[in-house]
Amino acid sequence: MSVPGRLSLRARLLVLLVAVTAAFLVIMGAVSTVVLSRQLAGRFNAGLAAAVSRSPRALRASPGEYLAAAVSRRTRETVLLTPGSLGQQFESSLGRLNRFRLLRDYTHQPFQLVLADGTRLRARARLAPAATIGSAALPRGLVLLVVARPLDQGGSTVGGVVIAELITGGGLLMLLAIGGQWLIGQGLSPLGAMATTAHQITTRGDLTARMPEADDTTEVGRLGTAINTMLDRIQQAFTARLRSEEKVRQFAADASHELRTPLTTIRGYAELYQQGALGPDQLPDAMRRIDQESRRMSTLVAELLELARLDRTSSLDLAETDLAAVVRDAVADARAVEPSRPVQAETPDRLVVVVDEARIRQVLANLLGNVREHTPPDTPAAVRLAQVRGGVVMEVADAGPGMPAADAARAFDRFHRAPGYAAAAGPGFAAETPPGQQAAAPCPDPGNGHGPGGADGSDAATGGSGLGLSIVQAIAQAHGGQAVLESRPGAGTRVRIWLPATVPA
Numbered sequence: 001m002s003v004p005g006r007l008s009l010r011a012r013l014l015v016l017l018v019a020v021t022a023a024f025l026v027i028m029g030a031v032s033t034v035v036l037s038r039q040l041a042g043r044f045n046a047g048l049a050a051a052v053s054r055s056p057r058a059l060r061a062s063p064g065e066y067l068a069a070a071v072s073r074r075t076r077e078t079v080l081l082t083p084g085s086l087g088q089q090f091e092s093s094l095g096r097l098n099r100f101r102l103l104r105d106y107t108h109q110p111f112q113l114v115l116a117d118g119t120r121l122r123a124r125a126r127l128a129p130a131a132t133i134g135s136a137a138l139p140r141g142l143v144l145l146v147v148a149r150p151l152d153q154g155g156s157t158v159g160g161v162v163i164a165e166l167i168t169g170g171g172l173l174m175l176l177a178i179g180g181q182w183l184i185g186q187g188l189s190p191l192g193a194m195a196t197t198a199h200q201i202t203t204r205g206d207l208t209a210r211m212p213e214a215d216d217t218t219e220v221g222r223l224g225t226a227i228n229t230m231l232d233r234i235q236q237a238f239t240a241r242l243r244s245e246e247k248v249r250q251f252a253a254d255a256s257h258e259l260r261t262p263l264t265t266i267r268g269y270a271e272l273y274q275q276g277a278l279g280p281d282q283l284p285d286a287m288r289r290i291d292q293e294s295r296r297m298s299t300l301v302a303e304l305l306e307l308a309r310l311d312r313t314s315s316l317d318l319a320e321t322d323l324a325a326v327v328r329d330a331v332a333d334a335r336a337v338e339p340s341r342p343v344q345a346e347t348p349d350r351l352v353v354v355v356d357e358a359r360i361r362q363v364l365a366n367l368l369g370n371v372r373e374h375t376p377p378d379t380p381a382a383v384r385l386a387q388v389r390g391g392v393v394m395e396v397a398d399a400g401p402g403m404p405a406a407d408a409a410r411a412f413d414r415f416h417r418a419p420g421y422a423a424a425a426g427p428g429f430a431a432e433t434p435p436g437q438q439a440a441a442p443c444p445d446p447g448n449g450h451g452p453g454g455a456d457g458s459d460a461a462t463g464g465s466g467l468g469l470s471i472v473q474a475i476a477q478a479h480g481g482q483a484v485l486e487s488r489p490g491a492g493t494r495v496r497i498w499l500p501a502t503v504p505a
Helices: 009-052 056-061 085-096 099-105 152-204 219-274 283-312 323-337 357-374 405-409 468-478
Strands: 067-072 078-080 111-114 120-129 142-150 319-322 343-346 352-355 381-388 391-398 482-488 492-499
Touching (some): 009 142, 009 152, 078 085, 085 142, 219 283, 319 323, 319 357, 323 352, 323 357, 323 381, 357 381, 357 468, 468 482, 468 492
Parallel strands (some): 343 381
Antiparallel strands (some): 067 078, 067 142, 319 352, 381 391, 391 492
16 A cells, blocks of 8 residues: 655665765865865965065065065064055055964964955064165164965965866756666566566466566566566466366266166155065066165275275375285286186285285276276286386286277366276386386376276276276375376287386385
């Protein structure tokens, strides 16, 4: 909020600059005036002393800026050696002086005289023989030779210097005000541009606007860089918020759609039963369908709660776990369910890490369940485990029909189902680096990973929810890792989970 009558930053800087410069000029002028006055006073006194030491005839022969006169010690007779109007006044002033005081006080030191017209003189005196004066008016013996000079000659020089300094200082201050206004304007122009940009962001809500680039070696440049960094983070936060809200809306719409189907089925059979449209032979089949749809709805609700719990906080029960034993157990379970499917476990003898064992078993169960539902019974599959730099990698791969690139890219989207999907694929298991460094399909956006198959390994045709791979991705992210899916038509599918697991000492 601006205060009425308050100067702008540019005006305040200009006033401060001019004021400081004026103060410096005044100080320098005063110092130079004092020094010059002292030097001129010293030269003035030295010249006066040199003039008084000259002979009376030399003073009379070269009249100039000095006034000279001879005063008798006995008769106070005064003889003017230098003519002129000031000389006459000088002679009269000497006549009015007390002779004894003149002889006592002013013989060896300068003294001042004031003429009738107000001219101030500084004079020196010495004793000289009357014969050197060459005047019959003076008696024989010693006379007092007085030499004087007007004081305003040195003062006029100092006054001229002061006037010159005032004129020069005023001109310099004027040039400084004009040039300083331009220089300050150039220096503060980035701040004006920043204020304009900030106003645009405030009024228009344009988060893509950025401060103009400036030299980072200056304070204004560093301020602009800091503001741009802050705007980048604000834009990212708003973008993430909008994306999160969009996800919530889409998730609510998808969940409503998925729940509407079993609820419609159950309600339809209930209405048929209430209307008496179901005969005794149709009632068992209707109850079977109601039971199937209720189970499907229960599974969907449980999976939604599981995803919400994983998204909200990391509800992991971390403990030292032998992942090699967990993988072998999962493969044994898959063989027991489908004895005809060749499933292999490729693991080290022992690999103990700190993970949530129940969640990892759920991941393997989801992936192997999808393999059963989406590949022929005789399709081989493999579960591989290896320790890599920075963690461990688990991979579920099969040689099934695979899926198109578009479906593979959306494999982790919630409620997404791809026809003919195989939950694990293809040969070639690279365990040297984490999955994020492989030449694989881009990892889906965190929190958006979903699979075409449900946790029970079924798809839309068999009543699956389409949340199986979503839970896999959420569990991997809860551990601080990620899941990546690679699939091509005819080349199978492979799901790789990288976990930054801690190996206990």
